[in-house]
Amino acid sequence: MKPALFTYHRPGTLPDALALMAEHRGGARVLAGGQSLMPLMAMRMTRPEQLVDINRIDELKGIRDTGDTLTIGALTRYSEILRAPLIADSLPLLSEAIRHVAHHAIRNRGTIGGSLALADPSAETPATCLALCARIVARSSAGEREISVDAFFEGLMSTALAEDEILVAVRIPKRPAKVPHAFLEFARRKGDYAQAGIILAPSHGGVAENRAVVFGIGSTARRSAALEGAMTNGLSAEAKAALQQEVTAIIDDDEGAAYKLPIVMTLAERAMGRLKP
Ligand SMILES: Cc1cc2nc3c(=O)[nH]c(=O)nc-3n(C[C@H](O)[C@H](O)[C@H](O)COP(=O)(O)OP(=O)(O)OC[C@H]3O[C@@H](n4cnc5c(N)ncnc54)[C@H](O)[C@@H]3O)c2cc1C
Structure with missing residues (x-):
């Protein structure tokens, strides 16, 4: 099958993307890695009228050392997380979990933000962020807020994100490699x-x-x-x-x-x- 008709937007900046989300509130969906959204659209299990592709927004990419935490941009791909020395040193549990996610091709495109926003109950990344006491950073054109991971997953594929919000990053307390985990x-x-x-x-x-x-x-x-x-x-x-x-x-x-x-x-x-x- 093919997706239902939609309008494609590819903003270059976060404020432009947020303005689109506000303008089409409810009718717009964010496109990140597309590894879940595109198949769902092709099967017509979801039919967004407006697609806001965030892949050109550099501000959403990368991993930063922010003191006691690592801040991982929403558009950071699984494969980048697996390669990052900062993650190996300070969040080895996250790398271990992501090694179980799908296959190389999907890990090269899929993003941490997409996985958290999708909130699949069988997915490794949301569960690991819950174990790691993460905080989710969400932004709309009205401003930014941080949501505790304990309040983020509300039910089956449902989160605390508002319709006009974009998940911009996740902040995770560092967890030294010598601390055990399973x-x-x-x-x-x-x-x-x-x-x-x-x-x-x-x-x-x-x-x-x-x-x-x-x-x-x-x-x-x-x-x-x-x-x-x-x-x-x-x-x-x-x-x-x-x-x-x-x-x-x-x-x-x-x-x-x-x-x-x-x-x-x-x-x-x-x-x-x-x-x-
Ligand atoms: C064959 C196959 C096998 C897979 N196996 C696994 C597996 O074993 N484990 C696993 O965890 N996952 C698996 N996945 C899913 C994969 O991890 C997806 O990449 C991930 O769930 C979604 O990330 P994405 O960046 O592709 O998001 P997309 O598909 O682009 O988006 C997913 C949803 O999140 C929303 N969204 C995306 N980014 C944001 C954002 N920044 N702010 C707000 N909303 C946003 C979208 O609007 C959409 O509703 C598999 C996928 C496929 C196709």
């Missing part, structure tokens, strides 16, 4: 979206709390209180029962629970094992 997922084939995944990010100087995230189940990646407790007290029989209860409550059909629950439980044991010195 990233584990199960996918049917290499490069597929995860059937289920677990991320453990123990507290460190920059983030005062243990963060554990389960993704690939339910409508959005979410923190697991059971696993966060287990990161301090061990994965006891009580902790396993609590995790089982959490996962069963998230998956609302029996068939899905029968398939995914054993995967999550196995990943949880393996992930906890990775944190041991």
Whole structure:
């Protein structure tokens, strides 16, 4: 199939892009890497009337050291993140996660901002940003705001971004390479979206709390209180029962629970094992 008719805009500056988003509020969509949006349009699962291509806007590209955090521009491609020494040194968990995203061709075009804005519950990047305590920077022609990742993912492929906002960057507290972490997922084939995944990010100087995230189940990646407790007290029989209860409550059909629950439980044991010195 081919997409429904749309008007294509390619602004050269962020203010011009924001003016278009404000003018066509609701009818306009941002085009970043196009790796998800173009197939969705081709299948007519979405029909934006106006497409605002942000690929010429240099201000949205690149990774900057901003003290205790790294600021990653929304239009930074997965492949650039994988190559960046700053990420290898200060956010190795993010590189590990992105190595699981799709294949080379998609990683060469797909962007961190596109993945966060899409908010797929099985995607690695939103889940990892949740584990890393990220802050999302959104801008509209009225100004800029920062949204905690805890409030950003609102439901299935739905975020706190307003219709006229562009996600401009994500700010992530640095996490030194020597601090342990665990990233584990199960996918049917290499490069597929995860059937289920677990991320453990123990507290460190920059983030005062243990963060554990389960993704690939339910409508959005979410923190697991059971696993966060287990990161301090061990994965006891009580902790396993609590995790089982959490996962069963998230998956609302029996068939899905029968398939995914054993995967999550196995990943949880393996992930906890990775944190041991
Ligand atoms: C075959 C295939 C396999 C894939 N496998 C995986 C996988 O295993 N794991 C995974 O995580 N992903 C996977 N993906 C998706 C890929 O990671 C996409 O690149 C990503 O989800 C979207 O990024 P994008 O830059 O291409 O965004 P686009 O497709 O351009 O946009 C996606 C959505 O986000 C919005 N958007 C984009 N940028 C912004 C912004 N800056 N501000 C506001 N809204 C914005 C768009 O309007 C659109 O609604 C796969 C894709 C394909 C085609």
